[in-house]
Amino acid sequence: MTALSLGAPPAVDLDRLLAGIDTLAAQRPVAAQVVAVANAEDASARTLAGVLAADVALAGRVMKLANSAYFGMSGRATTLQFAVTVIGFTAVRTMATVALTCLDDESQLPEGFWESTTAVALAASTLAPRFGARSQDALCLGLLAQVGVALLHADDQGGYRELAAAHRPFRTRRAAEVRRYGISALRLSAVALGQWGFPPAMVAPLAAVDDPTSADGALLRVAFEVGARVTDPAHTPEPVARLSRGLLGEEAVAAVVDQVREAADDLRRAVVGD
């Protein structure tokens, strides 16, 4: 245990944090516009690509993602419009959100943030059908699940780094975050995504991650467990059957761990570059 457990933890000023989110959007207007356009029911690949083209860095990442192994297009996405078509509007919106929250600037993030995030995203995407969820939504959810981590880290770099080092396991870290900031990072992600207009169905699992009755929560719990097994050599595995409410066994997850280990790096490079 560290000094973090001593004394009253400084609760995060949520109002300030959420106001900061709006400030971030103002700094990346194109990304903000992409999020807004992608939310519209009448969005088309052409209009989205048209908006995207104004942010060269973001457009390049969308192209890179469309040609990643995850989408299986073998480099055939050669136009921005087709890249948008390939990855889907939710993923475009996710990529814009990554840019919006400066998640593409790894110097501002906790160490290993993207290794962990892409592993969780891939695990969620792979496991989604077993939980009756859509893979593409689960991938985006996984990519954005730790927005709250980035926000807390940006607000309290030293403190969060110590907290993360002292509380490696998923569940105990959530509890430590609640004790220190009054809100867990995942719940904060849910709040932020809700604020950016992501649909409730996509945000709900973030809130349900500690709800033992929630299947969406179970999917995220298992995804984080897989992510930890892939990226953290010191991780002590938790029984998957308990995390998944009996839906999954260790054998099923072992295969997913291998798949994620194989593909995560490719996805990470596509999302945030080398």
Added chain:
Amino acid sequence: MPASPTATAHAASVSPEVLAAVFSVAAGDEGPALLVAETIGDTPRVTWANEGAVRLFGSAGGDVRGLPVAALVPSLAAGELAVLLRRGRPSRLALPVRTAGGLVDAVVRSTPAPSGTAWTLTVVPGAGAPDRVSRATADAAERRFATLTERSPIPTLLSEQGMRLAHVNDAFCRLAGRPAADLLGTGWTRTVHVDDLGAVVEVVAAALEGEDGEVRARLVRADGTERATVLRFGHVFTPGVGSGFLGTVEDVTERLAFEARLAFQASHDPLTGLPNRTLLDSHLTTRFSAGGRLACLFLDLDDFKVVNDSLGHEAGDELLVEVAGRLRATVRPGDLVTRFGGDEFVVVCEDVDEADAAALAERIVAALAVPVHLAGVRFRPHASVGVTVQAPEHADAADLVRDCDIAMYQAKACGKGRVRVLDRSGRAEARDKLRLVADLRDAIERRAITLHYQPIVSAADGSLEAVEALARWTHPQRGRISPEVFVPLAEESGLIGPLGLLVLDEACRQVVEWDRVLGAAAPPRVNVNVSALQLGGGLRAEVVAALQRHGLAPARLSVEITESALMTDPAAARSVLQELRDLGVAVAIDDFGTGYSSLAYLRHLPVDCLKVDRSFVAELAEGHPQIATAVIALARSLGLSTVAEGVATPALAAALTELGATYLQGFSLAVPMDGAATAAWAGAR
């Protein structure tokens, strides 16, 4: 309560106390409503419910246990229950459930047991998210789609994004031989043959952009076997999500195999299994190019007819199969062995020179010469082989085959088991012959073949007995062509029939003309030569037609046929000649003594006259009268008249008259003349 293998294994590793504790928690009302459903008869019914479920659905456990699952989920039509109670995979549906307090929105999750006849159901009431209505609509649409595709025997794929699949139906899982979990996402692309994946991605890319398309690809099943399929992709657009595709897969393995069998049968010889002439043609056509190095070997079995006639067709077939096998074993890898037809085979080699091709031909001849037992008889097969290597003179593949066919005939002419390479001079000769054949055909069509007539006179008093019609051809460029050249040419090239008809028709016309001009002084008869090849069925009809066409009496016509032609098929010749005799047409045997006719047979032939060959007449002039004497005596003893040919001097005429020759024909009496000169000659006598 059935459990998954993992759960079973897990349960086995914990103590009964723990299991009891966990069960007690699950059975209580703290957690979600839990039910177990099992198929009893044909109906899935609730067989166990925890406290939470009893509280949600009824006032007592007995009210819930035994209930059909369908009663709990009234919005699912009878056929839709399978969408919830899946085999082999969990499902999650947001739908109203019938509780003690009426219908309540809930999320129902179903987890199947490995047996496929039991499910654990978790019911979470109150799926009241803001987007509940749209989710319910989407779920209903998805249920309809799932019901449609799951029941469909057509393997179906539904995309998520890019090449990723969100859904595959059981028919596709069966086709791929893999569980759905292995096929979702980009997993299915691993079942596409690596060489076909690029084409599939292309069509998917087009479908994502709005174009429907199809592609043929091989799918590799889990057991390594391949299925040939046609994948069809259609564009699907979901507002707020983007583009996707709906794919269906048609397994065309059997159809392709059937088509391949048909194609094989159409291009292969059923007896030997070798490619046939059709395949040879296409093989040569696709490989022939100017300056290429193709070679053709044309083989014709020697004495195949003897095997067929003496040992039977089964032995003949056995020999052909044996030869095919030896050819396959002798040629080089990549060479094509084909059965051209009958007892003829063609081998095609690429990238060889004349020496290579000739060496291969010699190897083939040696391989074929190994004895084989057919119907208990030891037989040593031989083949005559013609070889041609592609040369600038060959305009196309057909030229090549034609040349090696010619070379084969040349080889056959040299004896059995010979190889003949058609070199440049041989090819030029063959080409020249081909051109001559074309010119001859043209000359016959234009009636440019003319007739000369050589008188045949009585040895006793010198009176004109008949004239022999002799065909003459003056080529526009080459001048006069001897009948010894163009008659065999006509026989080889199938022109002997038209040539014979022309001679017959013109001779009849000429006699009628002479009658008109000369009256009683006209030649009493005209002799027309008939080839062995004309002894088919139609000769009598042709003679009758010519006589009728010109109004000529049959007695004014005599048909001359060579002794060797008669002996080719004596029985057939006898019946044809008898028909002519019955008409009143006279029959003479030409070149008598040069063939090998059976004298006994000769006695029964319907002939009137023997023509003593000019070679015996020439021997007579040189002081060797024996054969001429014997032939004349033989004819007399058989009651036949004789014509001595080649009477070159008056002394010979006198000697032959002395020997008893009936008629004389030769330069000393009259040379062959055209119609008008013959008329003048006869008129002046």
